[in-house]
Amino acid sequence: MKDELTLVIDIGKSHAKLLMFNDAGEVVERHGRDNRSVPSALGYPALDVQGLEDWMSHTLGASPNTVRCSRVMTSTHGAALVGLDETGLAWAPLDYEFDALAKHPVWAREFEDAADAFAQTLSPDLPAGLNAARQLFYVQHAHPQAWQRTRHLLPYPQYWAWRLCGERASEVSSLGCHTHLWLPQAGEFSQLASRQGWAALFAPVRSAWEVLGTVRPQVSQTWGLPPHCVVHAGVHDSNACLARYLESLNRDATTSTALTVVSSGTWTVLMAPGASTQGLQAERDMLANVDVLGRATPTARFMGGREFECLLAGADPEAGSLEDLQSLISGAVMALPSFAAHGGPFRGREGSIRCGSKAFADAGSAGLAAGQRAALAALYCAQTTAWLVERLWSGSALPRTVLVEGPLARNALYLGALQGLMPAARCLVSLDPVEGTARGAWMLSRWGQSTAADVMPVEALSVAGLGEYHAAWQRALV
Template sequence: MKTKVTAVFDIGRTNKKFFLFDSGFQEVHREYERFDEITDEDGYPTENLTALENWAKEVFDKILEISEYEITALNFSCYGASLVHVDENGKSLTPLYNYMKPLKDGIYDSFYNKYGPENEISRVTGSPRLGMLNTGMHLYWLKYEKPEVFEKIKYSLHLPQYLSYLFTGVPVSEYTSIGCHTLLWDYEKNDYHVWVYQERINQKLPPIVSSRKTIPINYKGKTIQMGVGIHDSSSALLPYIRSISKPFILVSTGTWSISINPFNSSMLTLKEIENNSLFNMRIDGSPVKVSRLFLGNEYKLQIKTLSKYFTVSEDYHKTVKFDQGIFFEIIKDFVHMFKWSSIASDDMPEETKIPYDKFEHAYHQLMLELVLLQEKSIRAAIGNEKIKRLYIDGGFSDNEIFIQLLSQYLGDMKLSTTDASLGSALGAALVISDTLLEPKFLKKNYALKKYRTLIFN
């Protein structure tokens, strides 16, 4: 008898993944792929969209032929801030522009002169000025820099919805992609911002549907419920939302450390926006307060420098364990020693000065300074809410020193770590299911570990 499964494409910037989950949301199959980047017409690195399309179709068609599985549903979790523009024949008109592609200052000046002030637009859209990371600005740029292309666009689809479109032929927009720092959505009016209508951008965006929506498609003789896709950050939040009843903060660590507050009850303030806060969106259209920190990137840069300074291998830091004695030495006469390369901080010195003669001491110093930044970012996400639970997933959840120090400086919160390597894929499977999760779901599926605050004597 065939095992009924939900299939999910989980598309990151680096890894392209395909999963099958059984009815209990246990992973039963996975495939990984990577593609070399290509360049757009300006020579800027970008995703190889054609390779991604071909791989997705090949993998899915192959799995359909495997006799042990019956695919009942398919969904898509993808990185955000990326648009595919298609013409009336469904053919893509441009490369999948990289969201880091720089924009000329003139584009910003033109936009904010028309629709400013910038602070007010950022406040109501929950979207600081982020260049192409604001997909609304991406569309504005395209309209005025490449008008001949813009006029040919039938639909502009965020990447999760484009992959869904590949399989269904049905163009849609979806809340979590629209609401993630796009500059498109007015959170006060719960509608597109007025500038979207004035620029006729709304005419390029398909109708908005619920993230839960599925479309029954006869695919090669099999009826499959096709999801409409979901933004990966919003998807990764779902298993927590559905299995935890009390308010919490989720800190997803990696290149970026994202502190996510799904229990926000107010609009962002100008000060919060200046301090790197923004809005994502839940599947019901409500705002999710997010505070960003370039933690993993900075960590990688500083480790490279420290390893060279102490003439140790770049993997040596993985062997360092938390040492209470070293910690006491550091905090006794604490001063900030690291000048950050990719983070702005009022406390950092003009240049890095390391007085220690051992890597272990310098590493503890580095981790303490990063944890102090992380604490500030977490408290920014909390704001005035009464939230006492904190979940850490991603790369830093395995860093003993990071977790021990964070539990010390956030002693008023209950801290737990999870192994959420499947988070965004699992969320994409959950969102198109009506299954209720039991309270122990995270413990069973996510290797949940609870930490007690250290008491230093």
């Protein structure tokens, strides 16, 4: 029907959103809330599934548009798994920032010995619970009674699909998200997952766009969704962002370009469909994600949102100007990684602000003005992005195209600096007012219906000495 809407549930690590789209792809209504972990009954920090459900039920129940929603698609962050017993949660899903095995060195060594090699999983060893298999290993060993109740395992997007319609499913973009559970090139579970008995517990694999069923009667009543509302399987958020470009890539297969899609948020994730997996460096947090079609997608990432916020040190993100950027470059003021504890190509390094020959622990103590701090945050993220693009496409002679989505797509200094750092590349920015993860999720709910992405070329900022500055930054990384 013409007035029907699509509900997109978009759960990121720091923020959760509800968006209602009409058939033209316009957002009719949207809501958001912060997303934080909560203490679990078993003593570890857990994902706030009950808080999110209460918020969604209350918000949708109060909206007059909910009854118009004829379909639901969920997109969530990765590194999150849910165990179910016969009636519901067998244990609260772990927050991936919890280092579950840190206090259990024997278990940690057992896990490392049992894991498949990087050559098979293309999943690097990451800190805390970013390899979701570590979470399962922890629950299995630390909480055996909870594990014994576990009858099914679901990736996080499919948990919400199950909660809505009662049908259990898994999906490859979440299974293949640096979990150690999946072999991207073989399209099957890892030996670790099989030997530990986890593979047998995972629900059947379905495509992200597949309809699993209609909403449960109780959900229809409490959330306000109509009984005929269908529920799609759901997708990993960064792969939702990539999915919107896959069809156009297939249509334009004769065009030779090295495309990198930059999906920004808490994590800045760079995905290079078509790049070789041979050059992936595990120690640089480079990996292969799995796209919604099941294909290995070379990926690199850094915690750009967290690092940007750290470098701002309380400044307005929009406070920076071209003059501020030029003052940083002329004064050889640079941010050297890393400013986030989890993941990224420079993990293990302590971030610092270098002002000529002096080094400071953070932008605040360096005495930088608010505008300079905002410019430095944008420049640092642009430098890290450019550095990673070249490594993803190392050895390829194809011309580079970089397409930026998310919050960084609205930062003029970041965009202009990125194009300036990559003068031979074509940098594009999404003009879509809707963030890429939510737009990609909406498009997946109508997979196969061709829709063009609205993008615009980026103009390089005119900044003297940028090339020399970036070369010095790279030398400082050695």
